[in-house]
Amino acid sequence: MGIGSWKYVWELGVGSWELSLTYNPQVYIDASAPARIDLAGGTLDIWPLYLFHDRAQTLNAAVSLRARCSIRPRTDQRIVIVSGDTGSRVEAGHWSELKANHDVKLLGLLLHHFQVAGLELHTSSESPVGAGIGGSSAMNIAVCGALSAWTGKPLSEELMLHIAMNVEAQAIDVPTGVQDYRPALYGGVSAVELRVDGVRRVALPVEAGELSRRLVLAYTGATRNSGINNWEVTKRHIDGDREVQQRFARIRDIAESMRTALERGDWAAVGQHVADEWDNRKGLAPGVTTPAIDAMLAAARRAGAWSGKVCGAGGGGCLFCISPPEAVPAVARALAAEGAQVLDFQVEHDGLRVETRAAAKT
Numbered sequence: 001m002g003i004g005s006w007k008y009v010w011e012l013g014v015g016s017w018e019l020s021l022t023y024n025p026q027v028y029i030d031a032s033a034p035a036r037i038d039l040a041g042g043t044l045d046i047w048p049l050y051l052f053h054d055r056a057q058t059l060n061a062a063v064s065l066r067a068r069c070s071i072r073p074r075t076d077q078r079i080v081i082v083s084g085d086t087g088s089r090v091e092a093g094h095w096s097e098l099k100a101n102h103d104v105k106l107l108g109l110l111l112h113h114f115q116v117a118g119l120e121l122h123t124s125s126e127s128p129v130g131a132g133i134g135g136s137s138a139m140n141i142a143v144c145g146a147l148s149a150w151t152g153k154p155l156s157e158e159l160m161l162h163i164a165m166n167v168e169a170q171a172i173d174v175p176t177g178v179q180d181y182r183p184a185l186y187g188g189v190s191a192v193e194l195r196v197d198g199v200r201r202v203a204l205p206v207e208a209g210e211l212s213r214r215l216v217l218a219y220t221g222a223t224r225n226s227g228i229n230n231w232e233v234t235k236r237h238i239d240g241d242r243e244v245q246q247r248f249a250r251i252r253d254i255a256e257s258m259r260t261a262l263e264r265g266d267w268a269a270v271g272q273h274v275a276d277e278w279d280n281r282k283g284l285a286p287g288v289t290t291p292a293i294d295a296m297l298a299a300a301r302r303a304g305a306w307s308g309k310v311c312g313a314g315g316g317g318c319l320f321c322i323s324p325p326e327a328v329p330a331v332a333r334a335l336a337a338e339g340a341q342v343l344d345f346q347v348e349h350d351g352l353r354v355e356t357r358a359a360a361k362t
Helices: 008-014 095-099 104-112 136-150 157-172 181-186 207-211 226-236 242-264 265-281 291-304 325-337
Strands: 027-042 056-075 079-083 089-092 118-124 189-194 198-203 215-219 305-311 318-321 340-342 355-359
Touching: 027 136, 027 181, 027 242, 027 265, 056 181, 056 242, 079 104, 089 104, 089 189, 095 104, 095 215, 104 118, 104 157, 104 355, 118 136, 136 157, 136 181, 136 325, 136 355, 157 181, 181 198, 215 325, 226 242, 242 265, 265 305, 265 318, 291 305, 291 325, 305 340, 325 340
Parallel strands: 079 118
Antiparallel strands: 027 056, 027 355, 056 118, 056 189, 079 089, 189 198, 215 318, 215 340, 305 318
């Protein structure tokens, strides 16, 4: 069932842990979680960057491009992973074998952590590979939710977030941020407040439909590696690069101002803050933007967009543009004319969804 929060899905959408989510090899489990658009403040969510910038926060919106997984029981104790996106298939006789490097490293590490047996895990994603919209983090949360249900080991929201973040860092070999797992878990439009005393997700009073009808999301056609880009920028900040530090201070201030504009429904101001965020982000490192990305965003502005920016670390993946609703069709056509793939989406209210049902009898 599609319920707004992860906790509610577990407690009311599926049933009690004791009755329906205890370990049972005769159940099918299906889970999904949404990707996200990062509106402002990205990269500051990587520890310890936010500790150097008081009032740091990231703003994001979950989108209806979901990462999906299914778990099916086997008649033996083997573990099989099948990625519908890459066509990869990995088999193991025991969970301890899944820590080795292979084509589905993140999935293998999650199965290793939950120490499972006798199942097949199938995955697919509605977002393009390397899109920069948190697709791997959404898959991470979906698989964590499914494996928690399969093993009958309930996870608190905070524990699930920690497991997802730490396992993904193991998979990509560099630190990860804290932002992307939260829109996947909770859905909606939110601020992730980054403080000395902890990280707090705050739902923003923004009507999803009003934001959706002002956005165009498009895939640039080039993948990117956010882990590498963000880690390089993080190291430059820690090593004392004054320009990078000042740009992040401005990005922090822009996110603060954008949050106010979002809460007021001042969409033109939101558009200006997106432009300011992108201007500062482009200077963080070489390769954040490319000539192709610049051409796409320029075409969108000529078609009536207030502004736009690349999602995630930049260099490729997806970009989004924000515009008056009446200009959205023209902006979409302009991006397509520049070679972008315009994606069909809505801002997503729901976060993680997990469903269980009895396996068909043979």
